[in-house]
Amino acid sequence: MVSPKDALLVAYPGRFTLVTATSWVQVRRDLLAARIGPGADWPLAVSSGCAATGVRLHGAAVSRDATHALRRLDAGLGTACEQCGATLVFERFDGVPAAVRCTGCAPRSAVGTRWCR
Numbered sequence: 659m660v661s662p663k664d665a666l667l668v669a670y671p672g673r674f675t676l677v678t679a680t681s682w683v684q685v686r687r688d689l690l691a692a693r694i695g696p697g698a699d700w701p702l703a704v705s706s707g708c709a710a711t712g713v714r715l716h717g718a719a720v721s722r723d724a725t726h727a728l729r730r731l732d733a734g735l736g737t738a739c740e741q742c743g744a745t746l747v748f749e750r751f752d753g754v755p756a757a758v759r760c761t762g763c764a765p766r767s768a769v770g771t772r773w774c775r
């Protein structure tokens with residue numbers, strides 16, 4: 659199994675050093691972990707609501723998506739689209755921390771939204 663850090667170094671050559679890749683993985687893990695479970699800080703995650711459903715408060719969905727993204731990250735799969743396998747455009751993580759699909763595969767209504775994948 660590829661470590662999340664090694665997956666990052668391979669997927670985005672030249673963008674990271676060993677140290678910055680390790681930091682990025684840790685920050686992303688923390689960001690996702692903060693959205694999981696009953697104690698999660700959901701208000702932080704629902705500022706703009708879900709574009710697909712229009713629902714502003716969707717903590718359970720946020721938690722589910724974050725859990726899924728965290729599992730893929732830990733499995734070394736966090737840089738690849740789960741549908742087509744393409745490397746995710748790096749900037750996608752800034753807009754959608756729980757992204758697991760590329761913008762071509764994600765539901766059109768969810769592209770560019772902050773918490774829906």
Ligand SMILES: [Zn+2]
Pocket residue numbers: 739740741742743744759760761762763764
């Ligand atoms: Zn894709």
